[in-house]
Amino acid sequence: MPRSSKIRTPLVLLNFKTYVEGTGANALRLAKIAEHVSSEIGISTAVAPQLTDIRMIADQVEIPVYAQHVDAVDAGAYTGHVLAEAVKEAGAVGTLINHSERRLKLSEIDEVVRKARSVGLLSVVCTNTAAVSAASAALGPDMVAIEPPELIGTGIAVSKARPEIVTDTVSLIKRIAPKVVVLCGAGITIGEDVKAALRLGTEGVLLASGVVKAKDQSKALMEIATAAVQK
Amino acid sequence: MPRSSKIRTPLVLLNFKTYVEGTGANALRLAKIAEHVSSEIGISTAVAPQLTDIRMIADQVEIPVYAQHVDAVDAGAYTGHVLAEAVKEAGAVGTLINHSERRLKLSEIDEVVRKARSVGLLSVVCTNTAAVSAASAALGPDMVAIEPPELIGTGIAVSKARPEIVTDTVSLIKRIAPKVVVLCGAGITIGEDVKAALRLGTEGVLLASGVVKAKDQSKALMEIATAAVQK
Amino acid sequence: MPRSSKIRTPLVLLNFKTYVEGTGANALRLAKIAEHVSSEIGISTAVAPQLTDIRMIADQVEIPVYAQHVDAVDAGAYTGHVLAEAVKEAGAVGTLINHSERRLKLSEIDEVVRKARSVGLLSVVCTNTAAVSAASAALGPDMVAIEPPELIGTGIAVSKARPEIVTDTVSLIKRIAPKVVVLCGAGITIGEDVKAALRLGTEGVLLASGVVKAKDQSKALMEIATAAVQK
Amino acid sequence: MPRSSKIRTPLVLLNFKTYVEGTGANALRLAKIAEHVSSEIGISTAVAPQLTDIRMIADQVEIPVYAQHVDAVDAGAYTGHVLAEAVKEAGAVGTLINHSERRLKLSEIDEVVRKARSVGLLSVVCTNTAAVSAASAALGPDMVAIEPPELIGTGIAVSKARPEIVTDTVSLIKRIAPKVVVLCGAGITIGEDVKAALRLGTEGVLLASGVVKAKDQSKALMEIATAAVQK
Numbered sequence: 014m015p016r017s018s019k020i021r022t023p024l025v026l027l028n029f030k031t032y033v034e035g036t037g038a039n040a041l042r043l044a045k046i047a048e049h050v051s052s053e054i055g056i057s058t059a060v061a062p063q064l065t066d067i068r069m070i071a072d073q074v075e076i077p078v079y080a081q082h083v084d085a086v087d088a089g090a091y092t093g094h095v096l097a098e099a100v101k102e103a104g105a106v107g108t109l110i111n112h113s114e115r116r117l118k119l120s121e122i123d124e125v126v127r128k129a130r131s132v133g134l135l136s137v138v139c140t141n142t143a144a145v146s147a148a149s150a151a152l153g154p155d156m157v158a159i160e161p162p163e164l165i166g167t168g169i170a171v172s173k174a175r176p177e178i179v180t181d182t183v184s185l186i187k188r189i190a191p192k193v194v195v196l197c198g199a200g201i202t203i204g205e206d207v208k209a210a211l212r213l214g215t216e217g218v219l220l221a222s223g224v225v226k227a228k229d230q231s232k233a234l235m236e237i238a239t240a241a242v243q244k
Numbered sequence: 245m246p247r248s249s250k251i252r253t254p255l256v257l258l259n260f261k262t263y264v265e266g267t268g269a270n271a272l273r274l275a276k277i278a279e280h281v282s283s284e285i286g287i288s289t290a291v292a293p294q295l296t297d298i299r300m301i302a303d304q305v306e307i308p309v310y311a312q313h314v315d316a317v318d319a320g321a322y323t324g325h326v327l328a329e330a331v332k333e334a335g336a337v338g339t340l341i342n343h344s345e346r347r348l349k350l351s352e353i354d355e356v357v358r359k360a361r362s363v364g365l366l367s368v369v370c371t372n373t374a375a376v377s378a379a380s381a382a383l384g385p386d387m388v389a390i391e392p393p394e395l396i397g398t399g400i401a402v403s404k405a406r407p408e409i410v411t412d413t414v415s416l417i418k419r420i421a422p423k424v425v426v427l428c429g430a431g432i433t434i435g436e437d438v439k440a441a442l443r444l445g446t447e448g449v450l451l452a453s454g455v456v457k458a459k460d461q462s463k464a465l466m467e468i469a470t471a472a473v474q475k
Numbered sequence: 476m477p478r479s480s481k482i483r484t485p486l487v488l489l490n491f492k493t494y495v496e497g498t499g500a501n502a503l504r505l506a507k508i509a510e511h512v513s514s515e516i517g518i519s520t521a522v523a524p525q526l527t528d529i530r531m532i533a534d535q536v537e538i539p540v541y542a543q544h545v546d547a548v549d550a551g552a553y554t555g556h557v558l559a560e561a562v563k564e565a566g567a568v569g570t571l572i573n574h575s576e577r578r579l580k581l582s583e584i585d586e587v588v589r590k591a592r593s594v595g596l597l598s599v600v601c602t603n604t605a606a607v608s609a610a611s612a613a614l615g616p617d618m619v620a621i622e623p624p625e626l627i628g629t630g631i632a633v634s635k636a637r638p639e640i641v642t643d644t645v646s647l648i649k650r651i652a653p654k655v656v657v658l659c660g661a662g663i664t665i666g667e668d669v670k671a672a673l674r675l676g677t678e679g680v681l682l683a684s685g686v687v688k689a690k691d692q693s694k695a696l697m698e699i700a701t702a703a704v705q706k
Numbered sequence: 707m708p709r710s711s712k713i714r715t716p717l718v719l720l721n722f723k724t725y726v727e728g729t730g731a732n733a734l735r736l737a738k739i740a741e742h743v744s745s746e747i748g749i750s751t752a753v754a755p756q757l758t759d760i761r762m763i764a765d766q767v768e769i770p771v772y773a774q775h776v777d778a779v780d781a782g783a784y785t786g787h788v789l790a791e792a793v794k795e796a797g798a799v800g801t802l803i804n805h806s807e808r809r810l811k812l813s814e815i816d817e818v819v820r821k822a823r824s825v826g827l828l829s830v831v832c833t834n835t836a837a838v839s840a841a842s843a844a845l846g847p848d849m850v851a852i853e854p855p856e857l858i859g860t861g862i863a864v865s866k867a868r869p870e871i872v873t874d875t876v877s878l879i880k881r882i883a884p885k886v887v888v889l890c891g892a893g894i895t896i897g898e899d900v901k902a903a904l905r906l907g908t909e910g911v912l913l914a915s916g917v918v919k920a921k922d923q924s925k926a927l928m929e930i931a932t933a934a935v936q937k
Contacts, residue, residue, distance in 0.1 A: 031325055032319060063326075100296060116811040150844075350602075379585070498795060499796070500795075
């Protein structure tokens with residue numbers, strides 16, 4: 014499976030959401046922080062900015078850029094939709110799919126995962142339960158990111174508060190589709206959270222507010238990245 | 245109403261949809277064609293490319309750039325959504341809202357129209373019937389674009405095939421919200437279609453496949469623009 | 476406008492939502508309470524139970540029964556959808572449309588309002604702002620019910636807490652479509668709330684938790700109905 | 707798994723959609739035909755009428771009644787939604803979920819499958835591809851019904867035209883969740899189609915237009931049922 018092998022783990026994937034601190038000029042600055050942390054610590058970081066910022070960031074940083082969402086449409090008469098080909102052309106190497114803030118129909122996830130594969134984008138399906146993680150893995154994405162929505166943005170890390178949802182996800186996915194890389198997210202803010210996540214069998218974390226909204230974004234990300242390589 | 249007064253009419257607004265011919269490098273080329281036609285003919289043209297291409301085009305052409313869609317969300321935890329502020333920061337001056345290929349809930353249209361106004365984006369609400377046009381005008385957008393979906397992409401111009409839907413829209417809107425600029429679209433391909441649209445009381449047209457998918461995009465747009473100034 | 480003239484006002488319309496206290500046998504019991512209050516006080520009451528209970532209630536009570544929602548579909552291959560004709564055949568005389576807990580696209584509201592008219596169902600479009608009320612009135616429904624969602628279920632009555640949203644709705648609607656009957660809802664729990672609503676120019680109220688979740692549903696509704704006739 | 711053991715197979719499940727021929731009085735008549743065929747042939751039939759007709763049919767026929775859709779909501783403030791408890795109380799024994807004409811988000815399917823189990827409704831998740839079937843099986847429903855949407859309503863049976871999608875579904879599901887009963891649907895009109903479906907490893911069929919829209923519904927269903935028992 015050559016594409017997944019392109020994913021260098023542990024992966025620290027930073028979702029900018031639609032935070033002011035992750036929009037436009039702020040997005041570029043934050044992406045450069047992530048790039049700096051990557052080269053400083055020697056860890057694999059990636060960023061998921063808004064659609065309008067993908068090209069600018071992909072042009073100016075070396076780390077991988079992901080879209081936050083892609084629609085289940087082909088090129089054509091789909092005004093206002095997000096075309097996988099357009100995201101790829103702008104410089105993204107992958108895309109989040111079905112984030113808890115942008116849930117998709119099951120048939121759409123199937124379509125987008127296949128679409129991503131066909132245009133050469135890595136796919137990260139976000140999930141909310143172990144059963145949904147298993148279901149998503151059955152669709153053959155590159156990665157699954159388990160994120161219980163009730164913990165997102167709380168600073169209460171899934172890897173500490175709900176370890177069983179992570180281990181259940183890992184064990185179900187390993188049974189159904191062992192090549193799928195498992196990430197976890199929600200509430201991950203400090204290095205301890207990341208270490209716990211990796212100990213539970215994941216190969217990376219999906220971060221957002223813990224870094225994007227931090228007073229010192231660089232320091233926050235540096236701490237997390239340092240923990241990830243120490244494991 | 246100072247903002248609407250910034251709309252120079254007749255307006256020829258070109259929607260790139262998710263057509264290959266309007267994506268990435270093709271989008272930039274097409275935007276430059278629209279810019280050239282504008283300066284050549286002395287007419288107001290504007291382009292609505294995909295989100296990933298807004299910044300690149302706004303950086304390199306002088307004509308106004310519109311988003312194809314904006315979500316009813318504020319800055320915050322809205323992964324995968326389209327923030328009005330982000331679209332504005334990337335260089336757009338306005339946005340389509342509720343295109344027939346991206347219909348919104350009524351309450352969302354109300355929110356997005358107000359959101360657009362507050363961040364300084366022009367709003368173009370797309371509609372499918374005269375009653376929906378009247379309803380949309382009651383929300384106070386800058387423009388309403390009537391486009392019967394059954395004619396979109398057919399090459400059968402609304403202004404020729406369904407003139408009554410255009411005149412009904414114009415008269416209802418003039419009664420409810422006379423400052424709203426009325427555009428029409430669907431099937432507009434040749435100069436005659438544009439002349440008919442303007443004669444029916446509209447102040448511009450919303451184009452897509454007739455130009456984007458034309459063998460010679462420049463010639464197609466030039467003919468339409470020429471007709472628009474001759475009226 | 477013969478259909479609207481069938482609406483006897485002031486109207487007290489009770490939405491059962493999906494509350495346990497308004498489901499199945501409880502729904503029938505509550506509808507009989509509403510029927511009893513109607514004949515006792517001589518006021519126009521109506522009930523909006525769940526779809527599965529419409530026929531049972533319409534068969535056993537004399538007051539009007541409304542659906543809580545109808546889909547913008549015709550008879551045909553629309554599995555899982557709510558057909559206006561089916562609701563009518565089961566005994567409903569009208570339907571709520573676009574309730575804040577079941578928002579519709581603008582184009583769907585237009586379709587459902589027309590559909591309701593064509594099959595002989597009264598239409599009550601629910602709205603959240605004065606602008607959305609004006610927009611809805613432009614679609615020609617029989618009634619508009621203004622309900623600021625932030626007050627729904629709070630016991631803080633819209634007619635006391637946000638009187639201006641009610642008077643703005645009434646004045647905009649009277650200008651755009653004067654035959655449309657205006658109701659208001661959200662937080663209406665006691666007689667005073669209803670009197671205030673009628674004083675602001677509405678012709679009825681849309682109730683839910685204040686009665687459905689009351690310890691003594693009969694007493695709660697009786698108080699509201701008594702206030703409505705006293706005005 | 708005691709609940710699934712309540713499913714007598716082969717199962718012939720008839721979806722009434724929103725067809726006129728399956729609405730109201732017609733729905734009751736058609737359900738009685740299905741009941742007659744069941745007792746005549748000694749086969750397991752079931753019907754999925756519209757929500758407004760569930761109670762009437764469940765009260766008057768002996769065969770199992772399914773809802774066509776249930777929403778991912780609990781009792782409460784969910785106006786216009788379909789509550790699993792309400793459907794159950796009205797007499798349904800199960801529900802279709804995620805029909806191609808009423809697709810759900812993945813997280814909703816997970817919720818509805820669990821909700822159905824908790825209130826005692828059988829769950830039939832409808833799917834469009836083998837991968838989606840595998841994903842659905844991972845959620846632990848009682849049944850999965852594979853129905854390629856492009857064949858629905860065509861009279862071209864999935865079991866003849868796309869046998870590989872059926873066998874792939876059966877083999878993937880047997881590996882992931884062997885207790886899940888597999889049905890297939892789309893285009894099934896004559897006895898031969900049913901025999902082919904059962905030979906491919908399914909334990910029943912999901913029918914609609916082939917019977918509901920047949921000139922002689924009774925004859926059409928009798929032929930299919932006869933074929934199912936002959937296998």
